[in-house]
Amino acid sequence: MALELVSRSRCFEGEQRVYSHNSAVLGCEMKFGVFLPPCMLEGEKTECPVLYYLSGLTCTHENFIQKSGVQQYAAKEGICVVNPDTSPRNVNIPGEDASYDFGSGAGFYVNATKEPWSKNYHMYSYVTEELVELVNKNFAVLPNKKSIFGHSMGGHGALICALKNPGQYQSVSAFAPIANPMESDWGRKCFEGYLGDDKELWKQYDATHLAQSYAGSPLEIFIDQGSDDNFLPQLLPDNLLKACAGNDHLQTVYKLRQGYDHAYYYIATFMGEHLAYHAKFLKN
Amino acid sequence: MALELVSRSRCFEGEQRVYSHNSAVLGCEMKFGVFLPPCMLEGEKTECPVLYYLSGLTCTHENFIQKSGVQQYAAKEGICVVNPDTSPRNVNIPGEDASYDFGSGAGFYVNATKEPWSKNYHMYSYVTEELVELVNKNFAVLPNKKSIFGHSMGGHGALICALKNPGQYQSVSAFAPIANPMESDWGRKCFEGYLGDDKELWKQYDATHLAQSYAGSPLEIFIDQGSDDNFLPQLLPDNLLKACAGNDHLQTVYKLRQGYDHAYYYIATFMGEHLAYHAKFLKN
Numbered sequence: 074m075a076l077e078l079v080s081r082s083r084c085f086e087g088e089q090r091v092y093s094h095n096s097a098v099l100g101c102e103m104k105f106g107v108f109l110p111p112c113m114l115e116g117e118k119t120e121c122p123v124l125y126y127l128s129g130l131t132c133t134h135e136n137f138i139q140k141s142g143v144q145q146y147a148a149k150e151g152i153c154v155v156n157p158d159t160s161p162r163n164v165n166i167p168g169e170d171a172s173y174d175f176g177s178g179a180g181f182y183v184n185a186t187k188e189p190w191s192k193n194y195h196m197y198s199y200v201t202e203e204l205v206e207l208v209n210k211n212f213a214v215l216p217n218k219k220s221i222f223g224h225s226m227g228g229h230g231a232l233i234c235a236l237k238n239p240g241q242y243q244s245v246s247a248f249a250p251i252a253n254p255m256e257s258d259w260g261r262k263c264f265e266g267y268l269g270d271d272k273e274l275w276k277q278y279d280a281t282h283l284a285q286s287y288a289g290s291p292l293e294i295f296i297d298q299g300s301d302d303n304f305l306p307q308l309l310p311d312n313l314l315k316a317c318a319g320n321d322h323l324q325t326v327y328k329l330r331q332g333y334d335h336a337y338y339y340i341a342t343f344m345g346e347h348l349a350y351h352a353k354f355l356k357n
Numbered sequence: 358m359a360l361e362l363v364s365r366s367r368c369f370e371g372e373q374r375v376y377s378h379n380s381a382v383l384g385c386e387m388k389f390g391v392f393l394p395p396c397m398l399e400g401e402k403t404e405c406p407v408l409y410y411l412s413g414l415t416c417t418h419e420n421f422i423q424k425s426g427v428q429q430y431a432a433k434e435g436i437c438v439v440n441p442d443t444s445p446r447n448v449n450i451p452g453e454d455a456s457y458d459f460g461s462g463a464g465f466y467v468n469a470t471k472e473p474w475s476k477n478y479h480m481y482s483y484v485t486e487e488l489v490e491l492v493n494k495n496f497a498v499l500p501n502k503k504s505i506f507g508h509s510m511g512g513h514g515a516l517i518c519a520l521k522n523p524g525q526y527q528s529v530s531a532f533a534p535i536a537n538p539m540e541s542d543w544g545r546k547c548f549e550g551y552l553g554d555d556k557e558l559w560k561q562y563d564a565t566h567l568a569q570s571y572a573g574s575p576l577e578i579f580i581d582q583g584s585d586d587n588f589l590p591q592l593l594p595d596n597l598l599k600a601c602a603g604n605d606h607l608q609t610v611y612k613l614r615q616g617y618d619h620a621y622y623y624i625a626t627f628m629g630e631h632l633a634y635h636a637k638f639l640k641n
Binding site (some may be wrong): 084336 | 370
C-alpha cells in the first residue's frame with residue numbers, strides 16, 4: 074500500500090496533493106486527491122477530520138480539485154479532503170472506454186458481480202475500505218471523524234456509503250445525486266452491466282431502496298439540487314425524500330437552488346455551505 | 358459585432374456566460390467569458406464596473422472561469438469580469454499549433470507585424486479596443502470604470518495594456534507576470550516570431566521598458582508572485598520592480614507568496630485579494 078506523490082501545490086495555506094498507488098481491490102494503479110489543511114502541515118501535525126468526495130460520470134480525480142473551490146473552505150474548517158477517481162483505469166476490458174456512462178469514468182460505486190467487470194470494478198469496497206485504510210495509515214486524520222459527500226453519480230455513491238454503513242460516517246451530503254438509480258437510465262445501464270439481472274442486488278446499491286429499509290442509528294441526509302438541472306429525470310430526488318420521510322431513523326435537509334444547473338459552477342457556489350455542514354458533525 | 362451565447366450557468370447568484378463572435382481585428386471567430394454579478398441580472402440592470410482578465414500560455418477562455426474561483430468575489434463586489442481567449446483560433450497559418458509557446462494559445466498580446474502572423478495576430482488591439490467596444494455595447498457596464506489583470510503571459514498583457522494607455526484602466530494587477538519578456542525565452546520567441554528583429558518595437562510590448570519610460574498619470578501596479586514558481590527565470594519581476602522604483606509616476610505593491618507555485622491553486626488562493634484591490638479603484 075505504498076503511496077507515490079504525483080503532484081503538490083500550495084493552496085489556501087494548505088496543500089493540494091495527488092497520489093497514486095496500486096490498488097489490490099481494483100487490480101490497477103489509482104490516483105486520488107488529498108487536500109491537507111494548514112493545521113496538518115505544521116510541525117505539530119494536528120490530527121484532523123477527513124471528508125471524502127465522490128465525483129460524477131466522466132470525472133477523474135482532477136475535476137473536483139480544480140473546479141469546486143473546496144480548498145478555501147477545508148482550509149478554514151481544518152478538514153482533510155480526499156477524492157478518489159471514479160473507476161478502475163486501464164484494466165484492458167474490451168469496451169471499457171466505449172461510452173461515457175459505463176466502464177472507465179463510470180464505476181458507479183458498486184462491487185461488480187458480472188463478468189468481465191467483476192474482476193476489477195469494486196469501487197464500493199475501494200472507497201469504503203481500501204482507500205480509507207490507506208488514508209488512515211498515511212495521513213494524520215482522525216479515523217473516527219469521517220464524512221462523505223459527492224455529486225451526481227458520486228452523490229449516489231456518498232448516499233449508499235452512508236446508508237449501508239450506519240455510524241461509520243459522521244455526516245453525508247449530496248449535490249444532485251442519482252437518488253433512485255433503478256428508475257434512471259444511467260443507473261439501469263450500470264446496474265445491469267455490473268450486477269446482472271438480480272433486482273434484489275440492485276436494491277442494495279439504490280439510495281431510495283436503502284432508505285426504505287434503513288434501521289441503523291439516526292442519520293440526517295443533506296440533499297442539494299439545482300432547479301434548472303437538465304438531468305433531473307435521471308436524479309429523482311423526490312423519490313429519496315419520500316422514502317426518508319417514511320423512515321423514523323432518517324431525516325433530510327433539502328435545498329432546492331433556484332436557477333442552478335448540474336455544473337461545477339453550481340457545486341462551487343454551495344461548497345462552502347456543505348463544508349460548514351460537515352464541520353458541524355466532524356468537529357463536535 | 359453580433360454576439361452568440363455559447364453557454365450560461367448560474368454561479369454565486371450571478372451568471373457565468375460564454376459568448377462567441379466574429380472578430381474583425383483577428384479575422385476569426387473568438388470566444389470569451391463574461392461573469393455577470395447578481396446586480397447586473399436584476400430587473401434594474403445596474404451598471405457595473407468591468408474587470409478584464411488575460412490568461413497565460415496554452416489557456417483558452419475556459420481555464421480561468423473554471424479554476425480561479427473569481428465568481429465568488431466578483432459577485433460580492435458587484436464587478437463584471439470578462440476574459441478573452443489567448444490567441445486567434447483556426448486561422449490556418451502553417452505551424453500555428455506546433456508549439457505551446459507560439460501561435461495558438463500564445464498570442465502574447467501584441468500586434469504582429471511579421472508575415473504570416475501579421476494578418477491575424479493582433480491580440481493587443483483585440484483586448485484593448487475591439488473586445489472593450491463589444492462589451493461596452495452589449496452589457497450594462499460603466500465604460501469609465503475598467504480595470505485589468507492577468508496571469509503569466511496574461512500578467513504581461515495586463516501590464517502593457519495599463520502602461521501603454523495611461524488613465525484608461527483604473528487599476529492593474531498581475532499574478533506571476535512575464536515582467537521583462539525581452540530577457541526571457543518565452544518573450545524572445547514570441548517577439549521575434551510576431552515582430553521580427555526590431556528591438557525598439559519589442560520594447561513597446563515589454564513592461565519593464567514601458568515602466569522605464571512611462572510618463573502618464575500616476576499609476577500603481579500590483580504584482581503577485583509565488584516564491585516556489587518554477588518559471589521565475591522567465592518572469593523576472595525584480596526587473597520590473599526596479600524600473601518602477603526609478604519612475605516617480607509609478608508605484609508598486611509587491612506580494613511574494615511563500616511556498617506558492619505557478620498553478621491555478623495559487624491564483625485561486627489570492628483571487629479574493631485581487632478582486633478587493635480592484636474594487637477599491639473601480640467603486641470609488
